[in-house]
Amino acid sequence: MSDAPVVNKKVLGLFALAMINVAAVLSIRNFPSMAVYGWSCIGWYIIGAIVFLIPISLAGAELATGWPEGGGVYAWVKQAFGEKGGFVALFCEWSNNLVWFPTVLSFTASTLAFALTPDLAANPWFMFSVMMIVFWGTTAIAYFGEETSTKFSNIGVILGSIVPSLLIIGLGLWWLGSGQKIVIPHFTLAQTVPTINLSTLPFFATIVLLFAGMEMAGFHALETKNPQRDFPRAMALSAVIIVICTVLATLAIAIVIPASQLNLASGVMQAIQYFFDAAGIAWLVGPMALLITLGGVVNLAAWLIGPAKGLGIVAEEGNMPPIFDRTNKYGAPVAVLLIQALIGSVVSLLYVFLPSVNQAYWILSAMTVELLCIVYILVFAALIKLRYSKPDTPRPFKIPGGMIGVWIVGGLGLFGTVLSFIVGLMPPMYFTNWAVYVGSVLLGTFLLAVPPLIFLKFKHPGWLKKQKSGEQP
Amino acid sequence: MTLSKNGEICLVLIVAVMFILPCLMLGLIYESEPYHVIPGEPVKAAADAAGISVVDVKGTLWNMAGATGGKTYTLTDPEGDIAYVAIQAFNSAESRDAAVRLYNAHAPGKGKHVGNMIVAGQYLIYATPANSPIFAKLVPALQQAAKTTT
Numbered sequence: 250m251s252d253a254p255v256v257n258k259k260v261l262g263l264f265a266l267a268m269i270n271v272a273a274v275l276s277i278r279n280f281p282s283m284a285v286y287g288w289s290c291i292g293w294y295i296i297g298a299i300v301f302l303i304p305i306s307l308a309g310a311e312l313a314t315g316w317p318e319g320g321g322v323y324a325w326v327k328q329a330f331g332e333k334g335g336f337v338a339l340f341c342e343w344s345n346n347l348v349w350f351p352t353v354l355s356f357t358a359s360t361l362a363f364a365l366t367p368d369l370a371a372n373p374w375f376m377f378s379v380m381m382i383v384f385w386g387t388t389a390i391a392y393f394g395e396e397t398s399t400k401f402s403n404i405g406v407i408l409g410s411i412v413p414s415l416l417i418i419g420l421g422l423w424w425l426g427s428g429q430k431i432v433i434p435h436f437t438l439a440q441t442v443p444t445i446n447l448s449t450l451p452f453f454a455t456i457v458l459l460f461a462g463m464e465m466a467g468f469h470a471l472e473t474k475n476p477q478r479d480f481p482r483a484m485a486l487s488a489v490i491i492v493i494c495t496v497l498a499t500l501a502i503a504i505v506i507p508a509s510q511l512n513l514a515s516g517v518m519q520a521i522q523y524f525f526d527a528a529g530i531a532w533l534v535g536p537m538a539l540l541i542t543l544g545g546v547v548n549l550a551a552w553l554i555g556p557a558k559g560l561g562i563v564a565e566e567g568n569m570p571p572i573f574d575r576t577n578k579y580g581a582p583v584a585v586l587l588i589q590a591l592i593g594s595v596v597s598l599l600y601v602f603l604p605s606v607n608q609a610y611w612i613l614s615a616m617t618v619e620l621l622c623i624v625y626i627l628v629f630a631a632l633i634k635l636r637y638s639k640p641d642t643p644r645p646f647k648i649p650g651g652m653i654g655v656w657i658v659g660g661l662g663l664f665g666t667v668l669s670f671i672v673g674l675m676p677p678m679y680f681t682n683w684a685v686y687v688g689s690v691l692l693g694t695f696l697l698a699v700p701p702l703i704f705l706k707f708k709h710p711g712w713l714k715k716q717k718s719g720e721q722p
Numbered sequence: 723m724t725l726s727k728n729g730e731i732c733l734v735l736i737v738a739v740m741f742i743l744p745c746l747m748l749g750l751i752y753e754s755e756p757y758h759v760i761p762g763e764p765v766k767a768a769a770d771a772a773g774i775s776v777v778d779v780k781g782t783l784w785n786m787a788g789a790t791g792g793k794t795y796t797l798t799d800p801e802g803d804i805a806y807v808a809i810q811a812f813n814s815a816e817s818r819d820a821a822v823r824l825y826n827a828h829a830p831g832k833g834k835h836v837g838n839m840i841v842a843g844q845y846l847i848y849a850t851p852a853n854s855p856i857f858a859k860l861v862p863a864l865q866q867a868a869k870t871t872t
Contacts, residue, residue, distance in 0.1 A: 355824075371814075448803070451852050455833025609745075678853050
């Protein structure tokens with residue numbers, strides 16, 4: 250470990266940046282859940298695109314080219330609302346992961362179990378062991394810095410996310426072309442309109458945050474060869490890949506598998522087995538499970554590395570105790586990675602060994618939603634504010650339409666995320682005590698969002714890295 | 723305000739505890755559902771007790787280790803709401819809890835699930851849509867049934 254400042258190697262180009270976003274957002278485990286909606290999943294996806302995917306892509310492109318500094322959302326929000334705002338935004342992006350990590354780890358372990366022997370998924374020790382190997386293994390990859398993790402991400406996202414998505418889409422097309430029975434009604438425009446009422450409103454937050462992670466490339470600005478040129482293009486490329494794969498693969502599943510078979514959202518592998526059995530290629534289920542396991546690992550890696558890098562930069566700026574700002578010779582924030590892995594391991598332990606506590610899980614997932622909404626509310630607000638407070642800062646990519654364009658983009662994003670925050674507080678109707686539910690979610694969100702304010706309260710010049718190197722702060 | 727080295731370590735520990743605390747508290751507040759056999763058809767009985775009509779019933783076997791079969795009900799209430807409630811029995815606490823983990827691992831993105839699930843005895847009971855008022859009416863009776871053992 251080293252305390253000396255590390256010179257970041259510029260290793261990321263357009264493709265690598267785009268793949269970072271695709272790795273963070275594109276997840277095959279979403280498809281069966283969304284396929285339950287049949288044709289109306291198109292409407293839900295359009296809502297998600299209008300109130301979140303397009304706004305965050307445009308906002309990210311403008312902010313990343315205007316302030317191509319390390320730290321991603323931290324750098325952007327700091328410009329608009331100061332250190333405190335930036336730190337809170339980044340910390341919420343980081344802390345929501347610690348609640349979410351067990352979910353994606355469990356997905357990876359259960360998918361791997363499906364490839365080996367499905368019964369293994371019932372063994373909590375198998376699950377926990379695989380989860381820990383994946384978690385610490387991914388942390389180890391992050392330890393070796395940007396170059397290694399980029400190679401892993403590029404290969405992993407293609408093999409683990411894009412190839413399986415294209416395979417599902419291809420099978421869907423074959424299904425249609427070979428005249429097989431379509432299990433959803435024939436397409437009409439009216440069927441694409443989603444039903445929005447009190448029952449489905451909580452799903453609004455889910456659909457908005459389905460595309461969370463489009464800002465992930467921003468954390469890698471210091472390692473990007475030409476951020477001003479590549480960020481907007483990477484945003485566009487990744488958005489196109491994500492939308493095409495997500496919408497078409499969901500529809501492919503919806504037309505082949507009856508909703509009753511998907512009703513439990515019983516798992517992507519169960520859906521794929523049904524799909525592949527119907528197509529007569531059951532032998533592909535095992536290899537597909539391995540690819541999807543890899544996709545889960547890459548999805549985890551994107552969220553594990555990006556915000557941790559951001560937190561490393563915050564620590565280097567002297568906003569956290571020196572224990573957080575240790576970097577190694579590869580430039581990886583080892584202390585943050587280690588602390589993250591330790592906390593994540595404890596939360597995973599609880600997740601595996603207390604599985605039937607479903608109310609608790611619902612509250613934890615609501616906390617994830619609330620924390621993410623705080624991040625994006627601050628990003629969209631920063632986008633608008635910076636057009637007023639720093640209008641002359643060169644922005645190689647500017648949202649078209651002047652101030653009106655920015656207000657439309659920022660306004661749509663704010664609308665989507667504020668509404669998601671509100672509906673994120675709605676408990677399932679079977680919760681008898683709404684006050685306890687809302688109180689628990691808000692208290693948990695507060696506990697996971699407030700540490701930056703504690704750190705800044707105790708901040709002192711000795712925490713600045715330069716000071717330790719003998720330079721003036 | 724400045725901190726000593728030990729103070730900084732304490733600060734880091736406090737922050738770490740702040741992360742684990744919500745998860746731990748929730749784990750302690752909400753008790754894990756014990757595995758035991760509930761007799762009869764709890765969803766049908768709960769629907770009858772709540773004045774909810776069963777429109778359709780189909781037998782289902784989920785493709786999961788330890789699943790032993792169940793039913794999918796299409797339910798409607800006097801207000802015209804419709805809900806789909808699936809119930810599946812499992813042969814052990816381990817297989818039932820593995821199914822819960824699998825379910826939890828499949829929330830779309832970083833959001834919430836499409837439906838709601840509760841655990842009652844040997845059963846997992848899953849309802850869509852997520853905020854169904856019908857399911858809200860069923861749950862008290864299902865929880866009561868969960869206390870009944872053979």
